[in-house]
Amino acid sequence: MFELGSQHNNIVSNLLKVVNMPNFTGQEIARITSSETLWDAWSRKIYSVDASNFQIEPMVINYPQNEFDVQHICEYASTRNIPLVCRGGGTGLLGQCLSNGIVLDFVRNMNKILEIGENYVVVEPGITKHVLDLELRKHGKFIPPNPASSNYCTIGGMIANNSSGPYTLGYGSMISYVSGVDTVYSGGVFGYAYDNGRFDTTVKKITDILVPKIGLIKRIYPKVNKNSCGYRLDSIFDEERFHPQRIFLASEGTLGIVTKAKLLTLNIPEFRHLCFLSFPDVEEAARSIPHILKHKPVAVELLDGYSNVKVNPDDNLRKNCTLLVEFHGEIITQLEKRAKNFEIEVSQFAQVLESTTDPASIEKIWRQRKNALNNVLKMTVGSRRPLGIIEDTIVDPSLLAQFVVFLTNLYKKYKVDYVIYGHAGDGNLHTRPIIETGQDFHESLVEEMASNVFKFVISHGGSISAEHGDGLARVKYIPKMYGVDIYRIFVRIKEIFDKKNIMNPGKKVLFEGK
Numbered sequence: 416m417f418e419l420g421s422q423h424n425n426i427v428s429n430l431l432k433v434v435n436m437p438n439f440t441g442q443e444i445a446r447i448t449s450s451e452t453l454w455d456a457w458s459r460k461i462y463s464v465d466a467s468n469f470q471i472e473p474m475v476i477n478y479p480q481n482e483f484d485v486q487h488i489c490e491y492a493s494t495r496n497i498p499l500v501c502r503g504g505g506t507g508l509l510g511q512c513l514s515n516g517i518v519l520d521f522v523r524n525m526n527k528i529l530e531i532g533e534n535y536v537v538v539e540p541g542i543t544k545h546v547l548d549l550e551l552r553k554h555g556k557f558i559p560p561n562p563a564s565s566n567y568c569t570i571g572g573m574i575a576n577n578s579s580g581p582y583t584l585g586y587g588s589m590i591s592y593v594s595g596v597d598t599v600y601s602g603g604v605f606g607y608a609y610d611n612g613r614f615d616t617t618v619k620k621i622t623d624i625l626v627p628k629i630g631l632i633k634r635i636y637p638k639v640n641k642n643s644c645g646y647r648l649d650s651i652f653d654e655e656r657f658h659p660q661r662i663f664l665a666s667e668g669t670l671g672i673v674t675k676a677k678l679l680t681l682n683i684p685e686f687r688h689l690c691f692l693s694f695p696d697v698e699e700a701a702r703s704i705p706h707i708l709k710h711k712p713v714a715v716e717l718l719d720g721y722s723n724v725k726v727n728p729d730d731n732l733r734k735n736c737t738l739l740v741e742f743h744g745e746i747i748t749q750l751e752k753r754a755k756n757f758e759i760e761v762s763q764f765a766q767v768l769e770s771t772t773d774p775a776s777i778e779k780i781w782r783q784r785k786n787a788l789n790n791v792l793k794m795t796v797g798s799r800r801p802l803g804i805i806e807d808t809i810v811d812p813s814l815l816a817q818f819v820v821f822l823t824n825l826y827k828k829y830k831v832d833y834v835i836y837g838h839a840g841d842g843n844l845h846t847r848p849i850i851e852t853g854q855d856f857h858e859s860l861v862e863e864m865a866s867n868v869f870k871f872v873i874s875h876g877g878s879i880s881a882e883h884g885d886g887l888a889r890v891k892y893i894p895k896m897y898g899v900d901i902y903r904i905f906v907r908i909k910e911i912f913d914k915k916n917i918m919n920p921g922k923k924v925l926f927e928g929k
């Protein structure tokens with residue numbers, strides 16, 4: 416029932432076909448919008464890649480000025496059955512923003528802050544997270560989800576992937592901070608969904624589908640700190656209220672295009688304390704996590720020896736693993752007391768390398784963590800590559816040590832080198848096998864490894880994607896993650912929003928369109 420392999424391969428290979436009407440479509444898009452449109456070979460090449468291993472050449476690229484440009488393009492794409500994909504910073508790791516149709520790049524023009532309120536900000540989707548952070552800081556505010564790619568990634572991309580980052584442990588992921596969105600749907604219909612009970616008629620249809628299924632959804636969804644796999648049906652209703660906008664979180668632009676978002680902001684914490692710890696290896700570090708969590712840190716991040724260094728890692732580094740543990744507080748004396756207690760307990764099983772409240776020292780240590788994935792990607796030497804299919808699993812932190820043993824045994828069995836780092840406090844590890852992808856490379860090897868890892872994660876109540884999303888790489892594993900009943904709901908939801916399958920086809924649900 417779940418064998419979607421051949422369907423997945425068909426859809427992906429259709430996407431890989433270059434559609435040969437760029438001149439005509441480009442001229443048409445330029446005519447119906449007020450914004451720049453490109454379709455020359457060079458631009459199409461540039462937009463054929465993101466931060467994944469995939470490459471798909473689009474037909475046309477447009478830089479919308481406003482929601483009316485988006486509306487006109489949606490109408491046009493829908494009448495001609497041309498795929499439409501949004502693009503932010505292009506930092507997605509699974510091919511989410513790649514398509515052979517029309518690319519809407521929001522970064523150039525739709526990048527403004529529209530309003531800053533006491534505890535919220537309203538923005539256009541193309542604003543870069545770092546630019547927004549700088550502006551909010553002037554008001555003493557911040558939005559906690561902060562991917563290591565924050566210098567490039569956009570709010571539109573963060574909503575569509577339900578992005579997180581190190582502080583999700585203390586503050587939650589993007590899904591907790593989006594209180595409303597304005598959207599444009601397939602066919603060019605305007606939509607909206609807000610926490611205050613304002614939502615359009617298309618979103619209303621989703622309520623009708625979900626209400627009778629609340630019990631099933633509660634039972635099936637993983638009980639982990641963050642999750643970007645499939646659609647986040649479990650987040651739409653809670654004890655207090657209905658959060659209609661959350662249907663768009665982690666939806667990878669497959670349901671609607673976000674043209675405006677209202678985001679909640681928090682006060683920047685007064686004081687921070689960072690402990691930098693060293694462990695003999697990753698397993699020991701993972702074993703310590705449940706003890707560390709009792710002290711209520713806001714971030715617990717792991718770096719193995721490989722992700723700690725820039726290039727040409729020494730094998731001995733495998734014997735070393737570090738954790739960054741951060742605490743926040745409003746009163747410095749109380750914070751220091753908490754940190755002292757923590758240090759006394761943790762020094763029984765780890766070496767404390769540094770313990771500081773000095774902001775400059777804290778930033779310096781964090782820089783190493785922020786550079787982890789860049790360091791890992793630099794391990795690509797010729798055809799030897801750190802491959803990214805199992806790079807974002809999450810399990811309950813109490814199971815993390817068991818997961819690390821399982822994972823490292825698997826890597827040993829397949830005789831591959833590997834790297835492990837990530838958000839250990841959440842139970843979310845980023846791990847990549849480093850594989851020779853030259854002549855003797857068989858894709859089935861990676862598929863086999865991924866199937867084994869995903870089986871472990873799913874059977875232990877975790878998720879195959881905590882924060883990076885599914886994209887092209889993991890779409891075929893979504894039915895395995897949730898089972899057929901939930902997957903059928905995903906397909907019904909996709910049909911309601913986008914029955915022609917124009918919006919980012921090949922992502923989230925494998926659906927041919929009608």
Ligand SMILES: Cc1cc2nc3c(=O)[nH]c(=O)nc-3n(C[C@H](O)[C@H](O)[C@H](O)COP(=O)(O)OP(=O)(O)OC[C@H]3O[C@@H](n4cnc5c(N)ncnc54)[C@H](O)[C@@H]3O)c2cc1C
Pocket residue numbers: 465466500501502503504505506507508511512521540541561562563564567568569570571572573574575576577578579580581667668669671672673674788789882883919
């Ligand atoms: C070095 C590096 C470090 C990273 N670290 C982290 C991390 O710590 N935490 C984390 O969560 N992720 C991380 N990521 C992954 C990635 O950066 C995030 O998922 C990011 O939020 C993607 O944003 P983007 O603007 O680049 O989106 P893109 O890659 O451009 O697009 C991502 C998805 O968003 C959709 N989209 C974009 N705009 C809109 C819109 N207006 N409406 C609807 N859909 C839209 C696209 O169609 C696509 O499906 C990292 C990536 C890299 C390369």
